[in-house]
Amino acid sequence: MPTSARPSLLDSPLLAERPRPRAVAAWPHAHWLAVGTVCLGAFLGQLTASITALVFPALQEGFHASLAAVEWAALGYLLVLVALLAPVGRLSDRVGRKTVYLGGFAVFSLASLGAGLADSLALLVACRVVQAVGGAMLQANSVALVARGVPGAAMRTALGIQAAAQALGLALGPTLGGLLVTHASWRWAFWINVPVGLLGILAGWYLLPRTRPAVPPSRTVAASAPAGATQPGSEDGRFDLPGLLLLAGASTALLLALSAASGLPLPGWAVLALLGASAVLSVALVRQEQRADRPIIAPGLLNTPGIRAGLLLALTGYLLLFCPLVLGPVMLAGAGVPVATAGLVITALPGAFALAATLGGVLLPRGCTDATRCRWGALTATAGLLASAVLPVGPATAVPALLAVGFGLGLLLPANNALVMRAIPAESSAVGGGMLNSVRSLGTALGTALPVLGVHLAGRQVGGRAVLLLLAAVGLLAAALAASAGRTAGRTAEH
Structure with missing residues (x-):
């Protein structure tokens, strides 16, 4: 007699995705509403990428810090983004891409609010790291949401619209950054993300189609499978964690070494040690990827x-x-x-x-x-x-x-x-x-x-x-x- 699988945290009702309203789902062009929602995330990510560099001089003055220290407001974000894109993509396959995407807007908005309130450079960098978690949740799912929600004939057009939204965010960043620093404060360069993020949550809740069944297939499959059998798709849960850690370590060591050479207060031997660590971790990464079942x-x-x-x-x-x-x-x-x-x-x-x-x-x-x-x-x-x-x-x-x-x-x-x-x-x-x-x-x-x-x-x-x-x-x-x-x-x- 088959036994039922133990409930998983991923099967929690808190993670259940809500369907769109019937009127929205029944509209023949509803997929373009989903594309517009994804464009909000694409715009937000590139706006943040291009606006941050404009506030470097203001951050130097506000925190009495060197340019080498201030640049970690950008580098910390990028390093976390590199490390999390792949695992967040795998997690989204199990939890549901709509759930993770909406969570990305929430995390990004809260971290942006905290970055604007930061009273020290260390706290600002910490908020940017959290912001990168939200950015990874958005970026890892954007293309997949378009691919899932748009008919094949309209796919190229939809991806082109998404690329245009990214380009718009990239283009507006420097102008908005300069105006905000001049007429308001560098803090508004982060606070401007909050209303866009809230709009993304509302739009995604009502306009994105459900990407995960109401009853996760893992329950029904596990309940009917013979004891000891491998569930279909179970290998998808595997992840090359050692490879991820080696990639993050090698990248971080290299960028820390460049920052130290750029004025970050570290002794010369520490710079050499960081360069050596980056080289060793890179070699270890190559060897790990050669033997990993699912390499990054x-x-x-x-x-x-x-x-x-x-x-x-x-x-x-x-x-x-x-x-x-x-x-x-x-x-x-x-x-x-x-x-x-x-x-x-x-x-x-x-x-x-x-x-x-x-x-x-x-x-x-x-x-x-x-x-x-x-x-x-x-x-x-x-x-x-x-x-x-x-x-x-x-x-x-x-x-x-x-x-x-x-x-x-x-x-x-x-x-x-x-x-x-x-x-x-x-x-x-x-x-x-x-x-x-x-x-x-x-x-x-x-x-x-x-x-x-x-x-x-x-x-x-x-x-x-x-x-x-x-x-x-x-x-x-x-x-x-x-x-x-x-x-x-x-x-x-x-x-």
């Missing part, structure tokens, strides 16, 4: 044609995207440009990025391949970075240079994402997507740390120009990687 970074995928170059291109692309967002306000402030004006100037980069990401296909010649878009985008961004490095610092020269950088990266990054996802086998799409998200977040973290290191070592102008020249070299590397990816894609198409 699948070594087999890295040997698939096009994926290795594509992941490196994603990392360099996001490094090139976020480095100017951090460096630009610092250099403009050193040239005497007001914060509000600097915010408007920096908006040129994400604004051009949004234009190219959404309309690039219309502006380019017909038949232009993704590999060609990557190559042209990398070269255009490189030209803008070289112009920024050699021209005088000021709004008149910065705006056209940043427009070139943003437009080039808006061509490069979406096309590269498409190349990578096409190269990943269908059965490995979840792991491959997680790898792409991880390298994107690592590139963003390095793009935050590198400008601070350059400014600390050589000053705002000289150090800033040196970083821009280095970024131009990275842009040339990205163009070479794009050419390599194009040749690989061509050989794959032939076979």
